[in-house]
Amino acid sequence: MTDAGPDRFALLVCDGPVCGDDRGSAALYRQARDAVAAPDLADCVYLGRRTCFGQCLRGPNVLVAPVAPDHFGADPEPGSPGAVLHFGVTTNDMNEMLAKLRRAAGCLKIAR
């Protein structure tokens, strides 16, 4: 996705008061955390939390965004190029997102 190297992504789960307390985003975060710990994603998907995307009534919300290798680990903004804010994410949706990231992410192409 970038010219600078393998594709890497950020996955930010909203832990704001509505997504987190009322809509169970903590379970989505745990699901993503377990998946991102696996070798096929660990080096190319950064998992973080964001406290509110301002779309609370559509939650739980998850942002997926491509990031340049030199920005890996930094939180992208919802308006950054290629970023997609997913609304009303279910565990099945998260599984689909993680499967797409496995296919799209370039971590397995990184020479170690």
Ligand code: FES
């Ligand atoms: S609490 Fe998740 S978007 Fe506001």
